[in-house]
Amino acid sequence: MPTVRLRDASEYPEPIRKMFELSREWFNHDFKEPPAMSRVMAWDPGFGAPHGRAMKRAMAPGEFSRGEKEMVAAVVSGVNACHY
């Protein structure tokens, strides 16, 4: 069980809800609620916004494709034994 109560998207202010729409486009998936991590990062935009931009820069296609980078991300998460 999460340490914090994850707020539904409807509990966030309007500008943040627009960010959730961008998150849906990023994942190209129609979530019932934005992913837990998106809602966590939206809690404090002073941290979440630059962190999210850094992630998008890192994941953008370059010498390695987005798919290849997703695989790198998956193995890093696996090695970190991250349940999420």
Place this chain on the structure above:
Amino acid sequence: MAGDAPWYEAAQVVGITNALNVAADGLGAAGMTAVEPARAPAEVRATFDEIRAFFGGAAEVPAPFRLIAHDAGYLADVWGATRHAFADNRLPRRLKAALAFAVSMTTRSPFGSAFHLAEMRRLGVTERGVLEVIGVTQMFSSYTKIADTLALEPDMGDMAPADPSPAPGG
């Protein structure tokens, strides 16, 4: 990365990378003696030659192989698994080197980080590409720890469809 096959390949790279790193970092630090190619039996030298050729005609046999070469049969089997895991297949070798580099950084392996960084460069990855892999590794090292700290439960597992194909040969 459609289907399960690329993920099996990635898992092999992760596994054997860790196996090599624990030998290089652990045994090296413990003061275990590495086998010198010039003094090795013919069977070991033959495996060493294959290893050097696979890694672009490297001048030195990478440390983990020299450290386990006291048992020629074991060396040959570990090398066989390593060669299979890192060879071009569904995943290209440069991506496999990138995965191994990311795993080595994440596990703080001095040997693996240096070795696979050199391999990425040898296989044509530029500094920009290296920085891309570092960026992904850093950001997901951050996300995973945030998720763990807050004990988040997985909620993105149904994004990708399950692969209905049978096991190879099945």
